[in-house]
Amino acid sequence: MTNNIEIADKQFEIYINADVIAKRVKEIASALNHDFSGKTPVFISVLNGAFMFTSDLLKHVEGACEVHFVKLSSYSGTGSTGEVKQLVGLNTDLSNRDVIILEDIVDTGLTMKMLIGQISTMHPSSISVCTLLLKPDALVEDIKVNYACFEIPEKFVVGYGLDLDGIGRNLPHIYQII
């Protein structure tokens, strides 16, 4: 029996088992419970990749909280920055709220920097970043990641919400490219 899978002609092997993910996600939820005790934070989950992480994490978050789901629509900008991503789907007032952004992965940090920038304009009292995966060696933007379940090397991963060409999001484990 092999634990390897193939997606879009690429080979992947199990990198983080579902049991290990579940344990770590619970630990991060405990940290959030401690840090936001007595508050009513607003979780902003970035679709599609963060759907499984969001679902599992929030089952362990205690107390009142709000959950909203957003998407980043990509389009080619005409400016020098090239691709511009716009936050869509957020229809709630974030002023004076404690916002916790839930992401699947922070790679270069560019996406997160744009997200933080756009959410800042809505005048929340705080913005925290909570990501399933962080690639510290790939990080080029100066952003603060408050909570990261796993720090991983600069290798492409799929599973547990993350895809390759739309495939792999349903996998319960995280797989790394071979």
Ligand code: 5GP
């Ligand atoms: P960043 O803007 O931080 O460079 O990239 C963030 C986005 O790149 C993530 O939200 C994700 O869509 C994509 N990404 C970066 N690394 C990986 C990876 O290893 N696997 C998958 N499936 N997506 C990745």
